[in-house]
Amino acid sequence: MIGITYHEDYNKYDLGIDHPLVGDKPRKSIEFFKEKNIMKDIKLFSPEKATEKDLLRAHSKNYVNRVKDLSKTGGMLSSDTPAPIGIYNIASLATGGSILAGEKLFEGFNIMANPLAGFHHAGRDFSSGFCFFNDIAVIIEYLREKQKLKRFLVVDLDVHHGNGTQDIYSSDPTVLNLSFHQDGKTLYPGTGSLDYIGRDKGEGFTINLPLPPGTGSASYLNAFNEIIPQITRQFDPEIIIYQSGVDTHHSDPLADLNLTNQTYYHLAKKLMKLSSTTCNKLLVLFGGGYNSNASVTSYYNIMCGLLDKKEYKKEKDIPDKKTDEVKILVSKLKKLLAKYWDL
Ligand SMILES: [Zn+2]
Known part of the structure; x- marks a missing residue:
């Protein structure tokens, strides 16, 4: 049994008719799960809004006030992120969904998911990239306070680099922020270079694998197998937070990786197994x-992987022309991390 936090108002997270972020993706995902008959294995929980106190564990007062003020009048948070009237409440509700999902991991659930979550472009004092509040950081700080957790693993597989999460945690060795993303030289937000491994006490606890456009499923899964299980076992996290963005899919209009539907099944299953052999607490934040x-199908496959189902959606494989290039990147990364991790 997996728990999902869901609220009808999630579907109001809509940044406008011409904006790539489509508001009703959470509803469509749940409807598709119903249609495919997996809701019998899923329990829904209705979240409440995160409080200002929750938000302030991860964000500055100035920033939270700025979003609140913009939300009253409408306006632009940044050049790509319009702030429609009322967005403060909706973004707080999405964040509340991640908090509730995190809490449920301490009330008998081993896997929890939030379909409007993983807002990794929000830093302590800034944001863009369709994000308002970094729910990853908000739930980390919530659990640090309430459950006294000391080791948090973030596995961020969204196609975009999580510059906001990196901003908040690059000097913090209690949060291992591991991100696979399309190379910042070719995609927003431009950060997440391979040689950036964190700073000060956090050195070695930021791990970035920037991938070339055209990277396909074979290279991606191989890179996952070479890095993520070893790091997870050595770090020994008390919770795994999986930002499961599916904008790595070959059809995604914003990016250029070439993953197929079935890859999400395999990635989710691998993370479910890793979690069950370590902390047994997996928080899945759906991401971009x-x-x-394609996104709804990919999220369905993620659920099938998490539920260890035999059946899932498959599509035609795409030839992967980047295997050699990605292999070189992985060995570079291993070399760079050798001082900190046994890979
Ligand atoms: Zn993304």
Whole structure:
């Protein structure tokens, strides 16, 4: 049994008719799960809004006030992120969903998911990239306070680099922030270079694998197998937070990686197994995905992987022309991390 936090108002997270972020993706995902008959294995929980106190564990007072003020009048948070009237409440509700999901991991659930979550472009004092509040950081700080957790693993597989999460945690060795993303030289937000491994006490606890455009499923899964299980076992996290963005799909209009539907099944299953052999607490935050139909299918496959189902959606494989290039990047990364991790 997996728990999902869901609220009808999630579907109001809509940044406008011409904006790539489509508001009703959470509803469509749940409807598709119903249609495919997996809701019998899923329990829904209705979240409440995160409080200002929750938000302030991760963000500055100035920033929270700025979003609140913009939300009253409408306006632009940044050049790519319009702030429609009322967005403060909706973004707080999404964040509340991640908090509730995190709490449930301490009330008998081993896997929890939030379909409007993983807002990794929000830093302590800034944001863009369709994000308002960094729910990853908000739930980390919530659990640090309430459950006294000391080791948090973030596995961020969204196609974009999580510059906000990196901003908040690059000097913090209690949060291992591991991100695979399309190379910042070719995609927003431009950060997440391979040689950036954190700073001060956090050195070695930021791990970035920037991938070339065209990277396909074979290289991606191989890179996952070479890095993530070893790091997870050595770090020994008390919770794994999986930002499961599906904008790595070949049809995504915003990015250029070439993953297929079935890859999400395998990635989710691998993370479920890793969690069950370590902390047994997996928080899945759905993240980005801008081809609505492909995203819903990919999220369905993620649920099938998490539920260890035999059946899932498959599509035609795409030849992967980047295997050699990605292999070189992985060995570079291993070399760079050798001082900190046994890979
Ligand atoms: Zn993304």
